[in-house]
Each structure stands twice: as structure tokens, then as C-alpha cells.
Amino acid sequence: MSRKTALIACADLSGFCYGEQHPFKVQRYRLAHDLMAAYGLLDLPGMSEVRPRPVDEKELLGAHSAEYLDRLREFSEAQEPRADFRYGLGDVENPIFPGVYDWACLGVSGTLEAARLVTEEGFAAAFNLLGGYHHAQKGRASGFSYLNDAVVAINYLRERGKRVVYLDLDAHHGDGVQNAFYDCDRVLTISLHESGVYFFPGTGFENETGEGRGKGYSVNLPLLAHTDDALFMKAFDEVAFPLIAAFDPDVMVTQLGADTFRTDPLTRLEVTTHAYSYIMRKLRALEIPWVGVGGGGYDQMNVARAWTIAWGVMNDREVSPRLPTSFVKLIAQLGYPHRMLLDAMHWAQDDDRNRALDAVEKSIAYVRKHVFPVLIGDYGKRHLT
Structure with missing residues (x-):
């Protein structure tokens, strides 16, 4: 019997736009869906495309203040430009556009x-x-994000007694999710991201490990520029994977941002589809009920390729590195260059890569010293051998 999998169907997104000069392009969702279709990944046995029901305010209030929601709705309905920087609304980063509240929902x-x-x-x-x-x-809104979907969903899971791992693979630290569960021992948050020393949002350092009951349940691996596939996989294999196994969650929520890729215009990591697909396969092997969500990615082809790989792995399908002819013709019409699905390996200058390696090893050592003992004590040494 085939595994049951669901791709959440996108609504018509044509009316939503962050602005012509904004790096976040709504078109990337259509492009990812088109690539999945070109590979034959939308008519698989056991899979469904599911349209979600609307979210209600009670569910949002578990993650956001009533005052913020009121202001976001007000601005969403306004006919003239609005801004309120107390709530992070209306700046270059988080623009106000018609229907922004509906977009976030x-x-x-x-x-x-x-x-x-x-x-x-x-x-x-x-x-x-x-x-x-x-x-x-x-x-408040922050980093192109108006409502925190992962926090709302994890609250839903917690209300049903589930223990949750949240793994964030975006190039930016998952600060909003970490903050929401910083004192909770029922949610383990793990984030691999570009270092906040010089990069938005300026958080996600190794010593951010939680507080109170949540001490040891927030894990951060800040990475320096030029972190490549080998170093990214090292961080995942030596920290993220064993901690997920040790925590033994009921549900795994993964943020699958594609802005870690070396051709992303906003970041300086050098990950390729090689490391990305490797991590997807390792997550699949855990056999944990899996909620995947999108995330960052400002090269639209990278986004389409990454999320197609993830969807293929969720359905036990291997995706050829050669793009389907129908998709190559489509992207040519849209002005995109033809790329294979698998990037060539790219190595930085020795000094840059050595600094990145030193940073990875430092982060791993810190987490193993300060976080691993918490999980070993709670869930048994057998998971971390």
C-alpha cells in the first residue's frame, strides 16, 4: 500500500505582490508546482492535493496578539499606503499591499x-x-513574514498531546519559532543558518539553548559564509539527526527554505541540491509523520528545484537531475536559463572554507557539550551512540 501524502494546493495568488523591487516573488510557488507536474509528481498513487479550510482568529491568537492582528487587518483593507513600525508593518522589508492579511492567512x-x-x-x-x-x-511582522504558520500549527499539535521537532534549514535563523517555544520541553527547535554576527535576524547563536523547562530544547548551528555541502551535511549528521532521533517526536515539522543554495542573491552559503537531497532522504528514513513547509529562496529556479526534490523524497520518488523538456520550454518563455537539477560542486578559497569549517566544528562542540546531555538524560543513551 502506498504512503498517503498530501500537497497543500495553492489558491490563486495572482492578486498578491510584495512589489516589483522586492526580492520575495510570489511566482516561485507556481514555478515549483509546474516543475513537480513536469516530473509526474502530481498524479502519484497515494498522494492528494488538498485545499485547506480558512484559519480562524482563535487559532491565530495562540501565536499573535489581538492588537497586532487588528492592525494587520486594518492595513490590509486600506486603500491608501499605511505603515506602523511598532508592528513591523509598511517598511521596505514588510510592505503593505491589498489583501496582505488574506495572503498571510x-x-x-x-x-x-x-x-x-x-x-x-x-x-x-x-x-x-x-x-x-x-x-x-x-x-509584529518581520523578515517578509506577517503570520507565523509553524507556531500556529505546532500549537495545534501540542494541544493534542504531540511532541514536536521543528527543524529549520533556511539560511536565516528561525527566530519567531524559537521565541514561541523557548521555555517549552515538548518542542525541540533546531536551526541551521547563516551566522547572526553579520546576517539577519542577528540571532541564533550556540548559547541560545532555551530557558526554564525548555533549557536544552533550542538548538542553533550558526554557519559562516562559504559553508558548502560537506560542512552543511556535517552539521546535520553530527547534531540535528541524532537529536531528532533522541527526542523521538510524534511529528516532525521542517522549514525547507532554499536560500542556502550558493546562487541565492541574498545569502552567502554554498549548499547545492546534493546536500539538500541528502538531508531530505535522511529525514524520510526516520519514518516520523512529516509536515513540510516552504520558506526562503530568492532565486526562483532554486526554489522550484529544491521543493520538487523534497516532494519527490516524501513520495519515495527519485528525481532525475535533467529537467523535463516541457519545463525547459516553459522557463525559456519566462526568461530563465536552463539548469540541471544537480549543481556542480563549488569550493571556496582555502582561507574562507577553513574559517567556515572552524565555525561548524565550534558550533557542534558547543551543542554536544551543552545540549546533548539533556536529551541523553531524558531519552536514553542508545539514540546517540
Whole structure:
């Protein structure tokens, strides 16, 4: 019997736009969906495309303040430009556009539906491309994120007694999700990201390990520029993977941002589809009910390629590195260059890579010293051998 998997269907997104000069392009969702279709990944046995129900305010209030939601709705309906920097609204980063509240709710409703499907409907995996807004805080927008879909969905899972791992592979630290569960021992947050020493949002250092009951349940691996596939996989294999196994969650929520790729215009990591697909396969092997959400990615072809790989792995399908002819013709019409799905390996200058290696090893050593003992004590040494 085939695994049951769900791809959360995107609504019509044509009316939403962050602005012509903004790096976040809504078109990337259509492009990812088109690539999945070109590979034949949208008519697989056991898979469904599911339209989520609308999210209600009670569900949002578990993650956001009433004052912030009121202001976001007000601005969303306004006919003239509005801004309120107390709430992070209306600046270059988080522009106000018609229907911005509805836009933000689409991401939340999809991730909430994905969580429901894996807990109540027996789905092995559910993927919401239109999710991953991990910077949104309780009372303000941040980092292109207006509502935090992962926090809403994890709250839903916690209410049903589930223990959750949240793994964030975006190039930016998952600060909004970490903040929401910083004192909680029922949610383990793990984030691999470019270092906050010089990079937005300026958080996610090794010593951010939680507080109170949550001490040891926040894990951060800050990475320096020029971190490549080998170093990214090293961080995952030596910290993230064994901690997920040790925590033994009921549900795994993964933010699958594609802005770690070396051709992303906003970041300086050098990950390729090689490391990305390797990590997806390792996560699949854990056999944990899996909620996948989108995230960052400002080269639209990278986003399409990465999320197609993830969806293929969720369905036990290997995706050829050669793009389908139909998709090559489509992207040619859109002005995109033809790229194979697998990037060539790229190595930085020795000094740069050595600094990146030193940083990875430092982060790993810190987490093993300060976090691993918490999980070993709670869940048994057998997981970390």
C-alpha cells in the first residue's frame, strides 16, 4: 500500500505582490508546482492535493496578539499606503499591499491543514509550499513574514498531546519559532543558518539553548559564509539527526527554505541540491509523520528545484537531475536559463572554507557539550551512540 501524502494546493495568488523591487516573488510557488507536474509528481498513487479550510482568529491568537492582528487587518483593507513600525508593518522589508492579511492567512491555513492530515487522517507527509514564515513574532511582522504558520500549527499539535521537532534549514535563523517555544520541553527547535554576527535576524547563536523547562530544547548551528555541502551535511549528521532521533517526536515539522543554495542573491552559503537531497532522504528514513513547509529562496529556479526534490523524497520518488523538456520550454518563455537539477560542486578559497569549517566544528562542540546531555538524560543513551 502506498504512503498517503498530501500537497497543500495553492489558491490563486495572482492578486498578491510584495512589489516589483522586492526580492520575495510570489511566482516561485507556481514555478515549483509546474516543475513537480513536469516530473509526474502530481498524479502519484497515494498522494492528494488538498485545499485547506480558512484559519480562524482563535487559532491565530495562540501565536499573535489581538492588537497586532487588528492592525494587520486594518492595513490590509486600506486603500491608501499605511505603515506602523511598532508592528513591523509598511517598511521596505514588510510592505503593505491589498489583501496582505488574506495572503498571510493562506500560509497559516495550509500548514495547519498539513498538521491535521498527519495527526488525524493518517498521512505520512504533508507539504505546504506556501508556509515557512518563521520570522513573524507575536506582535509584529518581520523578515517578509506577517503570520507565523509553524507556531500556529505546532500549537495545534501540542494541544493534542504531540511532541514536536521543528527543524529549520533556511539560511536565516528561525527566530519567531524559537521565541514561541523557548521555555517549552515538548518542542525541540533546531536551526541551521547563516551566522547572526553579520546576517539577519542577528540571532541564533550556540548559547541560545532555551530557558526554564525548555533549557536544552533550542538548538542553533550558526554557519559562516562559504559553508558548502560537506560542512552543511556535517552539521546535520553530527547534531540535528541524532537529536531528532533522541527526542523521538510524534511529528516532525521542517522549514525547507532554499536560500542556502550558493546562487541565492541574498545569502552567502554554498549548499547545492546534493546536500539538500541528502538531508531530505535522511529525514524520510526516520519514518516520523512529516509536515513540510516552504520558506526562503530568492532565486526562483532554486526554489522550484529544491521543493520538487523534497516532494519527490516524501513520495519515495527519485528525481532525475535533467529537467523535463516541457519545463525547459516553459522557463525559456519566462526568461530563465536552463539548469540541471544537480549543481556542480563549488569550493571556496582555502582561507574562507577553513574559517567556515572552524565555525561548524565550534558550533557542534558547543551543542554536544551543552545540549546533548539533556536529551541523553531524558531519552536514553542508545539514540546517540
